[in-house]
Amino acid sequence: MTDKLSREEVLHVAHLARININDAEIEKYRVQLKELLDEVDKIKDVTNYDKDMMITPVKEEIKMRPDVEKDTISFSLVRDNIPHTSGNLIEVPVMIHE
Amino acid sequence: MSKYLDLSITEINEKLKNKEISPLDLVMESFDRIEQNKELNAFITLNKEQAIKDAKELEMAEVDNLLFGIPIAIKDNIVTKDLRTTCASKMLANFVPIYNASVVEKIKNKHMIIIGKTNMDEFAMGSTSQTSYFKAPHNPWNLKRIAGGSSGGSAVAVSSRMTPLALGSDTGGSIRQPASYTGIVGMKPTYGRVSRYGLIAFASSLDQIGPMTRNVYDNALLLNAIVGKDEHDLTSVDKEDEDFTRFMKQDIKGMKIAIPNYFVSEIVDKEIVEKVHDVASLLEKEGVQVDYVDLPYLDKSVTLYQIIAMGEASSNLARFDGIRYGYSYDKCQNLDDLYLKSRQEGFGDEVKRRIMVGSYLLSGENAKTYYDKALMIRDDICKSFAKCFAKYDMIIGPTTTTVAYNLGEDMDNPLKAFLDDVLVIPVNMAGLPGMNIPVGFSRDHMPIGLHIIGNYFEEAKMYQLASRLEEILKLSLQPNYREGGIKDE
Numbered sequence: 400m401t402d403k404l405s406r407e408e409v410l411h412v413a414h415l416a417r418i419n420i421n422d423a424e425i426e427k428y429r430v431q432l433k434e435l436l437d438e439v440d441k442i443k444d445v446t447n448y449d450k451d452m453m454i455t456p457v458k459e460e461i462k463m464r465p466d467v468e469k470d471t472i473s474f475s476l477v478r479d480n481i482p483h484t485s486g487n488l489i490e491v492p493v494m495i496h497e
Numbered sequence: 498m499s500k501y502l503d504l505s506i507t508e509i510n511e512k513l514k515n516k517e518i519s520p521l522d523l524v525m526e527s528f529d530r531i532e533q534n535k536e537l538n539a540f541i542t543l544n545k546e547q548a549i550k551d552a553k554e555l556e557m558a559e560v561d562n563l564l565f566g567i568p569i570a571i572k573d574n575i576v577t578k579d580l581r582t583t584c585a586s587k588m589l590a591n592f593v594p595i596y597n598a599s600v601v602e603k604i605k606n607k608h609m610i611i612i613g614k615t616n617m618d619e620f621a622m623g624s625t626s627q628t629s630y631f632k633a634p635h636n637p638w639n640l641k642r643i644a645g646g647s648s649g650g651s652a653v654a655v656s657s658r659m660t661p662l663a664l665g666s667d668t669g670g671s672i673r674q675p676a677s678y679t680g681i682v683g684m685k686p687t688y689g690r691v692s693r694y695g696l697i698a699f700a701s702s703l704d705q706i707g708p709m710t711r712n713v714y715d716n717a718l719l720l721n722a723i724v725g726k727d728e729h730d731l732t733s734v735d736k737e738d739e740d741f742t743r744f745m746k747q748d749i750k751g752m753k754i755a756i757p758n759y760f761v762s763e764i765v766d767k768e769i770v771e772k773v774h775d776v777a778s779l780l781e782k783e784g785v786q787v788d789y790v791d792l793p794y795l796d797k798s799v800t801l802y803q804i805i806a807m808g809e810a811s812s813n814l815a816r817f818d819g820i821r822y823g824y825s826y827d828k829c830q831n832l833d834d835l836y837l838k839s840r841q842e843g844f845g846d847e848v849k850r851r852i853m854v855g856s857y858l859l860s861g862e863n864a865k866t867y868y869d870k871a872l873m874i875r876d877d878i879c880k881s882f883a884k885c886f887a888k889y890d891m892i893i894g895p896t897t898t899t900v901a902y903n904l905g906e907d908m909d910n911p912l913k914a915f916l917d918d919v920l921v922i923p924v925n926m927a928g929l930p931g932m933n934i935p936v937g938f939s940r941d942h943m944p945i946g947l948h949i950i951g952n953y954f955e956e957a958k959m960y961q962l963a964s965r966l967e968e969i970l971k972l973s974l975q976p977n978y979r980e981g982g983i984k985d986e
Contacts, residue, residue: 418841419841434910435911438912439804442800442874452869476595481821481822493831
């Protein structure tokens with residue numbers, strides 16, 4: 400068994416995570432991600448287990464809150480944390496090219 | 498410098514009621530202590546101006562509860578309106594929330610005063626607080642050692658007596674482990690006890706907010722203040738009001754305690770195991786039945802935790818896209834570039850590793866192979882705990898396998914952060930309450946903590962046991978203070 404992921408495998412995982420990585424990072428993650436993935440692979444060794452699944456530790460019935468209209472947060476407050484705005488619009492890079 | 502913050506909450510409350518001191522005295526003392534010990538790097542953001550204003554507003558108010566006017570530190574992944582909340586990340590280095598977390602509202606309702614936001618591992622991912630974008634806090638028992646994590650700053654603030662109270666959060670031991678390393682009391686309540694609304698999500702099925710304090714009584718008081726059903730968090734549980742201090746003076750004779758053999762096995766340092774055996778002997782003298790038991794699946798918890806925590810983290814942190822808030826790469830050519838480069842530059846190494854592995858674990862068929870299977874084995878862990886609690890009142894063991902180690906040690910090992918928490922992670926898997934209390938010191942005078950695990954919603958019983966042990970042990974838990982600073986080796 401190899402002790403490193405291939406460059407392609409690292410790039411695939413980074414793409415899934417939507418994270419750009421440079422060459423130095425690729426080399427580092429080839430080793431580090433392999434160590435982590437080997438560790439999580441140990442779950443494959445567990446064969447004797449029930450098929451009941453635990454989604455949440457909360458045993459009580461989860462109830463939705465009443466569907467009552469309430470004041471919402473004003474956009475002027477939200478806008479202060481938006482990196483790029485244009486008036487009351489959120490500015491993003493061009494998505495459609497000629 | 499005054500020393501009111503060395504007093505217990507009850508003693509401070511008496512002085513406030515008698516008008517011997519005012520909330521402003523406490524707030525100013527807190528900021529003095531932070532300033533004099535700033536090399537500990539416990540805080541990311543201080544709330545000085547507002548805290549002084551809040552304290553002045555309380556001058557003429559009636560002291561209506563035990564927590565009135567008490568300075569408190571808040572972990573920097575709990576949002577505070579108009580007070581910067583960074584999650585110790587470059588991604589949120591300039592983020593100023595527009596609402597308060599539900600726990601913050603509860604704290605304000607009790608007239609506690611928020612002193613500042615504490616240092617932590619970036620997005621609570623780590624066990625040393627060294628993944629913080631704002632550099633690691635230092636352990637007040639030895640400045641060269643880690644404070645633990647991820648709630649390292651909160652632990653330091655309480656241990657070094659900058660504030661009597663702090664809030665932390667615990668996804669895989671992040672309250673209990675730093676509490677153990679710094680010699681304080683830390684409680685992770687039952688999952689659902691405390692609203693997670695306003696806690697910046699790491700792994701939603703594991704995260705829980707809890708109190709960090711110098712002693713057991715203060716801890717129970719703070720838990721009293723923050724529990725309760727919240728319509729903003731569907732997983733918060735509706736329980737009748739209870740006073741978590743109510744069993745504290747009651748005898749512990751007749752209690753039944755289990756110590757899993759795994760918790761005292763060769764994975765734990767010998768002197769820590771010895772300390773647990775010493776505690777077991779003390780309890781037996783008190784009339785407590787202590788049995789060593791086998792508890793299946795404990796050794797599988799770290800693997801399950803990695804799958805569940807990294808999977809949920811990758812999903813939760815997908816919201817950081819450089820568009821709506823947080824760090825944004827501003828030289829991008831297109832939308833993909835914006836996502837990819839904002840996340841490359843905004844997140845630190847540990848966070849990126851976990852998002853990448855988590856994304857892989859949840860992709861396509863892997864979700865069944867890893868995540869679904871982990872949830873099935875997680876259910877088995879719960880059943881295993883349930884069988885134990887059918888026979889025993891509580892489970893005890895060490896909180897950590899070693900005492901706090903040196904800053905910078907083993908930084909490149911991606912597994913280290915998980916293995917540090919091997920003894921505390923099973924509690925998050927099951928959603929049970931767990932707490933750390935200090936029970937002694939190592940030969941190099943670093944605190945050793947005892948981990949108490951209770952059945953669901955039995956925090957009051959855990960405080961009963963903890964307070965009795967605290968009373969018997971009577972440890973001196975003040976780090977090496979000297980006027981004007983903290984003594985190094």
